[in-house]
Amino acid sequence: MKYKAIIFDLDGVLVHTDKYHYQAWKVIADKAKIPFDETVNNRLRGVSRMESLDIILSYSDRRFSEDEKIAMSEEKNEHYKTLLKNLLPQSVSAETVKTLDELHTMGLRLAIGSSSKNANYILQKTEISHFFDAVVSGLDITKTKPSPEVFLKAAERLNMAPKDCLVVEDAHAGVEAAVAGGFDCAGMGDAYSSDLVTYQINNISELCSILKLL
Numbered sequence: 436m437k438y439k440a441i442i443f444d445l446d447g448v449l450v451h452t453d454k455y456h457y458q459a460w461k462v463i464a465d466k467a468k469i470p471f472d473e474t475v476n477n478r479l480r481g482v483s484r485m486e487s488l489d490i491i492l493s494y495s496d497r498r499f500s501e502d503e504k505i506a507m508s509e510e511k512n513e514h515y516k517t518l519l520k521n522l523l524p525q526s527v528s529a530e531t532v533k534t535l536d537e538l539h540t541m542g543l544r545l546a547i548g549s550s551s552k553n554a555n556y557i558l559q560k561t562e563i564s565h566f567f568d569a570v571v572s573g574l575d576i577t578k579t580k581p582s583p584e585v586f587l588k589a590a591e592r593l594n595m596a597p598k599d600c601l602v603v604e605d606a607h608a609g610v611e612a613a614v615a616g617g618f619d620c621a622g623m624g625d626a627y628s629s630d631l632v633t634y635q636i637n638n639i640s641e642l643c644s645i646l647k648l649l
């Protein structure tokens with residue numbers, strides 16, 4: 436087989452927490468009277484919480500102090516965590532669970548490479564932790580995507596070289612991170628049309644058929 440492991444981004448790839456990130460940031464942006472829509476939100480995919488806030492604030496004429504920024508990011512995370520309480524095992528699509536199961540049966544090792552500090556909570560709420568041999572989250576890294584750190588750490592924990600791992604991403608920053616680390620990358624959602632992706636997928640269920648053809 437061409438790859439021995441698959442490293443998944445979490446938000447927007449396995450679980451649709453990307454919509455919760457958007458809703459939580461929208462509350463903060465509306466309060467500060469900053470224009471914020473899905474197009475701006477796409478720029479936040481894969482990017483850390485504080486860097487996301489800086490992108491949102493770049494659409495304001497006002498300057499915000501460090502204390503204000505910390506308060507805003509904390510408030511966003513409180514809204515986000517309240518929304519995450521809605522997560523259930525059924526929040527992961529049956530197709531996604533079937534794919535993870537099939538990849539595992541094919542002998543591939545599976546890992547998570549997420550910028551989110553809430554990744555472990557999400558995996559726990561959706562009850563999919565058991566699929567993964569390694570979980571690298573925002574709590575384990577010093578630089579978020581587009582730095583390759585998160586994926587390099589996941590490969591290291593799997594004891595694999597980047598060339599033996601395929602990264603699955605929905606964010607441009609994530610695709611850049613994968614390529615910078617020497618990984619091939621399957622792009623879906625917002626990253627589907629990235630020039631840097633090795634495979635374009637509409638849904639993660641397409642992974643099994645792609646891998647079987649290689």
Ligand code: BG6
Pocket residue numbers: 445446456479480481482483484487512549550551552553554573606
């Ligand atoms: C990434 C999301 O997975 O995690 C980003 O795509 C988010 O939108 C980042 O900003 C950090 O998440 P958290 O949960 O640590 O605020």
Ligand code: MG
Pocket residue numbers: 444445446447448480481604605606609
């Ligand atoms: Mg994502």
